[in-house]
Amino acid sequence: MGPRFEGRFFDGESANALPAAATFEAGGLFVELPSRQFSWRYRDIVVLDAQGDACRLSAKHEPDAALVLPADARIALREAAPRLHGPHVAGRRLGAAVAIMILVAGAVAALLFFGVPAASGPMANATPKSFETRIGANMAAQIQTVFRRCGSDEANALIAPVLSDMAEKGDVGFDIEFAFVRTGAPNAFALPGGQVMATSGLMDAVGEDQEAFLAVMAHELGHVRGRDGLRAFYRNAGLGVLLEIVTGGSGLAQQAVLLGGQLTQLRHTRHQETQADAAAFEIMERTGLDPAALARAFEAITDHIGEIEDGDEDRDLPNWLKTHPDTDERIAAAKARTGDAGPLPLTPEEWAVVSAACRKKAD
Template sequence: MASEPETPGAVAGRWHPPSSSRGVAASMRIDADGVVSVADAEGHLLKEVTLVSVEVSPRVGSIPRRLTFGDGAVFETDDNDGVDRALTPLRRGAGLIHNLELFRPRLAIFVVLVIALAAGIYRYAVPLLVEVAIAATPPVVPRLLSQSALVSLDQTVLSESKLDEPSRAALTEGFAGLAANTPRGAEGYKLNFRDGGSIGPNAFALPDGNLVLTDQLVTMMKDDREAVFGVLAHEIGHVEREHSLRQLYRAAGVTGLVLLIGGDIGSGAEDILVQGAALMSLSYSRHQEAEADRYSVELMHRAGRDPAALARFFEVMRDQFHDTAETDFLSTHPATPQRIEETRRYAEELSKEPAR
């Protein structure tokens, strides 16, 4: 009888060479680098390969474990604990994926791919689908959306403006000057005056280029017309970057977007999207707000106006309503110190260059 192997960590078992039913007593060990070696009872090396090329059968009750080598040779042992011990140093701290790699390289790759795909859909597919939907949207969709939104607002909160004629004329003229400096041009925009009623000092843009300015906002800014233009330039930024449509499409999710893109977006949009309420219930993301802030600074600068004017508006909003006020404009346009500071900083940076 062969004596028990003396090597520490060695596992006793039987060695079956390829295409041979005859087994011989042998011992197996795995070193720290993941090299598996099998030796016969006299200590002669029978096999030495890396563990990744070896298939280790899973532990099932007391069924003997088999290590199958690439050439068909098999090392078999009843010492289940010994096999687990030999594998342990290699598994330490490596977690699930490493275990899977040891035993089932292909399964591990599959699992990783599935996880990556799922993460990829949310990370990349939605933004990508949103861009496709935006590109596929005919101009009639934002027009319909905007018209129905304005009609429903006029029926509910807004009423006719009481702003004096000279103020309106001055604001309209200045607004046209801003719009003329955008890709859409002055014809792409229209400024609508309204009494804001319960929504108070407010300004918002509809995706077709119609902007609404409330009397209350003009009154609140007193003589600071530039600040009002800063707000309007911010709203133009939302239109230029198509923020409303993006938010709307994002809300539709993957399924909604696929249906929207796959189908006739024009008629589909009428069913799904043409609800003024849906449009108005959306709020812009923080990223979009920052983008519109920068757009305001750039556009004001381009139009030869004060690029930092928007920051003054934020300060008035902050002082007027503090941070506790729940006005629509503040809840969607928080006048955070960071926003004020960032607007000022960017305006200063641009002011060093001459207006184009």
């Protein structure tokens, strides 16, 4: 006969406590109550509290029953059934659970870093163009509630046909909707569905150089052709939903995942930027522009950023070049494409109207 302990028993039917005597026998725990006696097999016993100053036990088939014994009964239980209730058992179970969680986390990370970016391209290609155009128009309307449109009807009427011609010759595949927006950062962006915007800061940066401006536009048309805006949207939405699902929207690990996600996105964006540069060269060659103008645009933008940072203005505005591949490399690549150029699409007078329409400073 094994060790015997006095304690209390709750039968799970009423809150009344019954005096109990429990003996650890070879086949199981033998419990004597005033009115009855029974045995719990060791494999059925559930330890309710592994610490604390009482040993609380229950049984799988009587989950509401509780046998409360002195703390020493835990040692007796481990000795009676070391394989079922040894100190290593709970640790091993938890270890297995954590291992599964780490595997799941690994699978999620793989999805985050590879699956979502890889799926964004085919998803964008499978999206009907009319749908993308609608998405782009709504995004543009929303952006323009934050970044105010600027420029004149006359300037827009001059530049719109030039961009449409470039888009047609470059097989961009979308009608181009162009707008100037007022913000100091020298920037241009292509939203889904052919929405292209240039900032007043970009006009400040390129100044008189019509061809440099058109080079930046050719680059944005490259993004439109690659449907990069829609791909970025799918990628961000995928990352966002995945993060929400896994982390519940907060916590340290989420920050780590977010940072990782941004890094993959940066890498991906660099790839798209290189492709957009290549598309820009092609579009410019087809429209009789000198691809080297893209190099002048990069230089003008870099100089302009240096200028506004020295002046300590607008330092917190987004930096157009930060998400782009190494600028020196791109300048070199653009210069290498120098070719014969035809006449510029706008006369100097027309360009003066366009370039002055949204600029902050006079040259």
